[in-house]
């Protein structure tokens with residue numbers, strides 16, 4: 001049934017839980033009414049913010065005024081908490097990575113189907129502007145047919161000093177940032193994956209990966225490199241896209257970058273050799289100014305509340321989920337394949 005206002009409780013009121021609280025303030029039909037966290041200090045903060053605090057998860061689940069439970073705890077308890085909430089008749093929004101393996105997600109989805117409740121994963125980076133611009137480039141063929149894409153995030157702070165460093169909590173950068181970048185990548189093409197190779201890094205001697213690089217080949221010929229680093233004092237571009245008619249770079253979340261395409265009005269001229277190091281080269285001579293067109297990156301704006309609005313429409317039966325669970329599952333299968341490829345140091349040939 002349609003309600004004028006849905007009541008949501010945040011479970012796990014840390015960095016992300018409190019950020020959800022702020023974002024949801026912009027959605028009139030959704031209200032954060034309460035918080036549950038296992039740490040007293042976090043509960044105090046929630047109380048100061050005017051939220052009702054619950055002493056136990058059972059208290060949240062037995063409160064009939066609660067429509068939606070949002071899970072923003074460390075990754076290891078997402079499954080258990082999601083299933084409990086669904087069984088209690090709540091709709092559930094769960095943070096990414098939804099679970100630490102693909103089988104666990106299927107267990108949750110089964111319970112969602114049995115109970116008829118909506119279960120959605122917060123893959124918020126589906127609405128990142130840099131990604132939407134790249135997706136539009138694929139669709140509009142701005143640089144012709146894209147044959148290679150590179151997607152990276154790089155920091156120099158190591159892994160934050162919390163549960164993200166620990167395996168038992170589902171730590172590591174592949175599950176943390178990797179899940180976002182791989183989710184975005186799979187939305188760029190309808191093609192199946194054909195092969196995967198990968199290396200994990202443990203530069204900082206942590207028990208989990210502090211970064212990774214993966215090479216993925218799709219059946220339609222598209223190749224991709226996805227990289228996450230936490231010891232990069234100088235960054236490579238966030239996106240690098242090569243097409244048959246041009247190349248695009250987006251440097252960072254500030255959307256600096258450019259699109260350079262072949263000027264089809266100008267006849268192709270044979271390049272002249274340039275001095276390069278101790279040699280000469282024609283092959284690597286840059287194209288002339290007249291033979292290329294440079295365009296700035298055009299922004300595409302989306303309000304950050306879109307995720308929640310879609311979730312409410314799914315509850316009301318008036319929209320499909322913007323983050324289908326099958327797509328989230330495929331990303332987890334890809335993550336498992338990356339772990340396997342890195343461990344065996346081999347290319348995994350598998351169609352999915």
Ligand code: NAD
Nearest residue numbers: 012013014015016017037038039042072073075095096097
């Ligand atoms: P955090 O450590 O800042 O917060 C986690 C909170 O959960 C803490 O307050 C902790 O006390 C509480 N908690 C732990 N176990 C609990 C339990 N069993 N029941 C109730 N509360 C419990 O971590 P974070 O950075 O907020 O990350 C939380 C989740 O959000 C993770 O899954 C993370 O991957 C995800 N996240 C998503 C994004 C995004 O952009 N989508 C960004 C950051 C984090």
